[in-house]
Amino acid sequence: MFPQLVGLVIGSVQVGAGAIVVHATSAGTPAACPACGTAGRAGSRVTIIACFLLGAAGITALSVRWPAVLLYVVVLVAGVGSIGTQALVNVYVAAAYPIRARASAVGVALGVGRVGAIGGPVLDGAILSAGLPAQVNFYLFALPALVGATLIWVVPHRAPEVGETG
DSSP: OOGGGTTEEEEEEEEETTEEEEEEEETTEEOOOTTTTHHHHHOHHHHHHHHHHHHHHHHHHTTSOOOHHHHHHHHHHHHHHTTTHHHHHHHHHHHHSOHHHHHHHHHHHHHHHHHHHHHHHHHHHHHHHTTOOTHHHHHHHHHHHHHHHHHHHHSOOOOOOTTOOO
C-alpha cells in the first residue's frame, strides 16, 4: 500500500529530557522529520498553530489531482496537520488548565475532535448528495484546522500554580 515505507527500519527509540527520539533509516539512509522536536524549541503553541495551518493547506491541496509521489507528500502534510496535531493539542490543553480542571479540559478537546470525526462523513455525504463538486469537501474540511489554530492562539498560556507539577 505504501511502497516508500518498505525499507523503513526503526533502529531505536529514546525517551528523555521531555522528548522522544526515534532513530530510523530508509533504504540505509537516515530518515528525518525536519519539524519533529520543534515543539520543545519553538514552543508548543507556535508548533501547534503551524501544524494546524499546514493541515489546512494540505487538506485544501487534496482537492487537486497530483502525481502519486506528490500525493503522498500532500497526504503526509494533511495528516500531520490534522490527526497528528491532536497529541500536541492534548499536551497544550493539559498545561493550559489547572490540575482540578485538566482531565475535563482534555476530555472536551478530545470530544470536539470526535464530533468532527462523526459529523465529517455526514457532511461529506450531504455535499455529494447535493451534487456539489467533491472539492467542496476538502475546502470545508480545512476549516476546522483554521478554527483549531485560532483557538490555540486565543487560549492564554498559564503559569503553573504553587506546588503544581507536571
